[in-house]
Amino acid sequence: MPEQLTFPAESVAVLEPRLPPKLELQDAPRSRPFVTLTFATSLDSSLSLAPGVRTRLSGPGSKAMTHYLRTRHAAILVGVSTVLADDPALNCRIAGSSHQPRPIIIDANLRWTPRRSDKVFEVCRNGAGLAPFILTGADASDLPAASVELLHEHGGKYIRVPSARSEATGRLRFSWDDILSALQAEHLTSVMVEGGGQIINSLLDPAYHKLIDSVIVTIAPTWLGQGGVVVSPERVTDSAGVPLPVARLSQVSWHPFGDDVVLCGTLRV
Ligand SMILES: NC(=O)C1=CN([C@@H]2O[C@H](COP(=O)(O)OP(=O)(O)OC[C@H]3O[C@@H](n4cnc5c(N)ncnc54)[C@H](O)[C@@H]3O)[C@@H](O)[C@H]2O)C=CC1
Numbered sequence: 001m002p003e004q005l006t007f008p009a010e011s012v013a014v015l016e017p018r019l020p021p022k023l024e025l026q027d028a029p030r031s032r033p034f035v036t037l038t039f040a041t042s043l044d045s046s047l048s049l050a051p052g053v054r055t056r057l058s059g060p061g062s063k064a065m066t067h068y069l070r071t072r073h074a075a076i077l078v079g080v081s082t083v084l085a086d087d088p089a090l091n092c093r094i095a096g097s098s099h100q101p102r103p104i105i106i107d108a109n110l111r112w113t114p115r116r117s118d119k120v121f122e123v124c125r126n127g128a129g130l131a132p133f134i135l136t137g138a139d140a141s142d143l144p145a146a147s148v149e150l151l152h153e154h155g156g157k158y159i160r161v162p163s164a165r166s167e168a169t170g171r172l173r174f175s176w177d178d179i180l181s182a183l184q185a186e187h188l189t190s191v192m193v194e195g196g197g198q199i200i201n202s203l204l205d206p207a208y209h210k211l212i213d214s215v216i217v218t219i220a221p222t223w224l225g226q227g228g229v230v231v232s233p234e235r236v237t238d239s240a241g242v243p244l245p246v247a248r249l250s251q252v253s254w255h256p257f258g259d260d261v262v263l264c265g266t267l268r269v
């Protein structure tokens, strides 16, 4: 029996001002998708116990909250290491909701080989989710034919995004402007960015704050300990080299969900 979550109407009302406008209420077309940054963290800012380790942080109430967010966004975006670690379904499991978000996987360097048994395809075949769009820096001629075919069969695809090679890692990187342009071209009007650590830390670069419309963070009352995947963006300094805070939320509100608390805010001025 597939999991069925419920999210109470009073909690819907609390979240609504933080969410993308419903399509029918949108007065003018947007030039880029509405971006919600959302993840679950421990008290020591960890997303998971270690890279590659799936770690449950959200309790039942905040988990249902995340799935409600999935009903309210056109797309849900994760990095390739999250897919490799978690084999996520990336679908919406709120009882009675017919909406499914489009999974977007950032895999600039083609590290993931999609397989028929992956959960994201399984839920798709069961009519309980959509197939992923994989954003890659690879040329069409370099895409593995079997992966292209598997994606095509389920309604997914690779999308080529302009990339630059990172001097530090030698790997291809995207700018967030290009990622959002690729989603806009697919008529995806909103996206929730779920993780993991590298994806969130790259989006929290001050150059991209103007692209983030809403931040919704679940904080679980637990310390995971050192060695976890941590949300901590690259440091910024003033002209004398003195460290400055990278970002601070405004319009902040806190909402308890069971043992967890959900923090809402914005980086927009
Ligand atoms: N608690 C939570 O809410 C969540 C937890 N997680 C956890 O996070 C962990 C995975 O996180 P990470 O290891 O940090 O990996 P990640 O999921 O952030 O993916 C890293 C990959 O994304 C690529 N990447 C990041 N920014 C990019 C950019 N701007 N352009 C192109 N490629 C980019 C990197 O090159 C790397 O290959 C897993 O253990 C997973 O369970 C993941 C999502 C949510």
Ligand SMILES: Nc1nc(O)c(N)c(N[C@@H]2O[C@H](COP(=O)(O)O)[C@@H](O)[C@H]2O)n1
Binding pocket: 039, 040, 054, 055, 056, 057, 058, 062, 063, 066, 078, 082, 083, 086, 087, 088, 089, 090, 091, 194, 195, 218
């Ligand atoms: N909100 C939230 N709470 C946690 O405790 C988590 N571990 C995550 N992880 C994210 O959710 C994805 C799993 O999705 P499915 O349940 O398989 O659909 C996982 O890949 C992370 O992105 N999120």
